[in-house]
Amino acid sequence: MPPAIPAAETSEAVAPEAAAAAVSEAAAAAGPAEDAPVALARPRLTAVLLMAGSCLPILGAVLIAPVLPKLQDHFAATPGADALAPMALTIPALSLAVMAPFAGAIIDRLGRHRLLVIATVLYAIVGTAPLWLDSLPAIVASRVLVGIAESAIMTCCTTLIGDYWSGKQREKYLALQAMCASISATAFFALGGAAGSAGWRAPFWAYAVGLLLAPLLGLYLRPAAGRAQVVAATAAGATEAEAAAGTRTPLLRRLLAPCALTFFSAIVFYTVPVETSFLLDDLGTTAPATIGLCTAIASVATVVGAVAFTRLTDRAERLLPAVLALCALGFGIIAVADSVPLLVAGAVVNCLGGGMLLPTLITRTMVLLNAADRGRGTGLWNSAFFLGEFVCPLILLGVAKPAGSLAGAVGVLGAAALAVAAGLAVLRARRRPAAATA
Incomplete structure (x- = not known):
């Protein structure tokens, strides 16, 4: 992928009007204008509920992974079971990617709070459907509905974080969201494996947690009504009308890059979690305990990276080239690894960057959105991210053959990540003088 324009450095980089672009450059240099903060009666409880809601789509992504062989064996007589059983795991991510923009448009019209409660109830109903379904195609169809519910949940939770907090607090909670997602992925994988000992249906009971969470979301979360639009003047002396020029740019144009x-970046982020077991297998390591330990170590590095994000910078756009370069370094180590310890070291380096990558990306995108279009913008971002998650293994599989091995494909991805990082750094360096002049 060619280097993308770092849009958070200039919210008007794609606008045709030169004057508006200059104003936007000045705003980027001074820091983004923020919405007025929302007064929360229970800020800690609000944060806990939003973090819990953000973990639900992660549960859908990893919970049934340990029982897929049992699911496939149970429906061995079903035509196409070899393809349909893995789809039960991956189809929610595709469904989420397709539906997230529509969820964003809906919540901008109907409100975040109401849709979040409805989607959480729907998530519990369709998530537990495989407990009584006896058809593999029907189970896959229920997983499509799980992805639709997840698209609304994830979009609402991320949008509400943008609504409720601003500036450093927003960055803090977006990083916390990424950290909770990483921790929950490890916990849910272990939960799925433990529950799977009671049969392939048992892990699906975990989806019932939505019925416990939905009433709490309905009682303690409140719509962010009355939140001010972005009209603050920039430090460069821009007028309110000029400062709002970026919001007049069509949303798709603002968020294309x-x-x-x-x-x-989603492909970069998911490569290690998805491919670690296969990479270890290529090195002759097949013991489930060893694979689980290596995955857990990498997950801890992701958490550390998410925590580090809140401490290393107050401007997310400054961090992105270095974060991608760190991910690329980890891929490079993995590509040349000839032992398990070296491979794990590469995974740790990559996941350390990955933990910073996710909150950096969403923070940069939030800068471009105001209260009126935050739902649609967040939906588009989620769509891009989860589509990258879905195609990640397919792309690596396609590159592995010409590269000679899966490790070689990881090395190619590392080279691409390094090229994107260099391109972003060059573009940012070129824009600094323009922003200063503006």
């Missing part, structure tokens, strides 16, 4: 970069 960030979403393209997010799609690529």
Whole structure:
């Protein structure tokens, strides 16, 4: 993918009007104008509920992975079971990617709070459907509905974080969201494996947690009504009308470059979690305990990276080239690894960057959105991210043959990530003088 324009550095980089672009450059240099903060009666409880809601789509992505062989064996007589059983795991991500923009449009019209509660109830109903379904195609269809519910949940939770907090607090909670997602992925994988000992249907009971969470979301979350639009003047002396010029740019044009970069970064982010077991297998390591330990170590690095994000910078756009370069370094180590310890070291380096990558991307995108279009913008971002998650293994599989091995494909991805990082750094360096002049 060619280097994308770092849109958070200039919210008007794609606008044709030169004057508006200059104003936007000045705003980028001074820091983004923020919405007025929302007064929350229970800020900690609000944060806990939003973090819990954000973990639900992660549960859908990893919970049934340990029982897929049992699911496939149970429906061995079903035509196409070899393809349909893996789809039960991956189809929610595709469904989420397709539906997230529509969820964003709906919540901008109907409100975030109401849709979040409805989607959480729907998530519990369709998520537990395989407990009584006796048809593999019907189970896959229920998983499509799970992805639709997840698209609304994830979009609403991320949008509400943008609504409720601003500036450093927003960055803090977006990083916390990424950290909770990483921790929950490890916990849900272990939960799925433990529950799977009671049969392939048992892990699906975990989806019932939505019925417990939905009433809490309905009682304690409140719509962010009355939140001010972005009209603050920039430090460069821009007028309110000029400062709002970026919001007049069509949303798709504003987010085209960030979403393209997010799609690529999602492939970078998910490569290690998805491919670690196969990479270890290529090195002759097949013991489930060893694979689980290596995956857990990488997950801890992701958490550390998410925590580090809140401490290393107050401007997310400054961080992105270095984060992608760190991910590329990890891929390079993995590509040349001839032992398990070296491979794990590469995974740790990559996941350390990955933990910073996710909150960096969403923070940069939030800068471009105001209260009126935050739902649609967040939906587009989620669509790009989860579409990247869905195609990640397919792309690596396609590159592995010409590259000679899966490790070689990871090396190619590392080279691409390094090229994108260099391109972003060059573009940012070129824009600094223009922003200063403006």
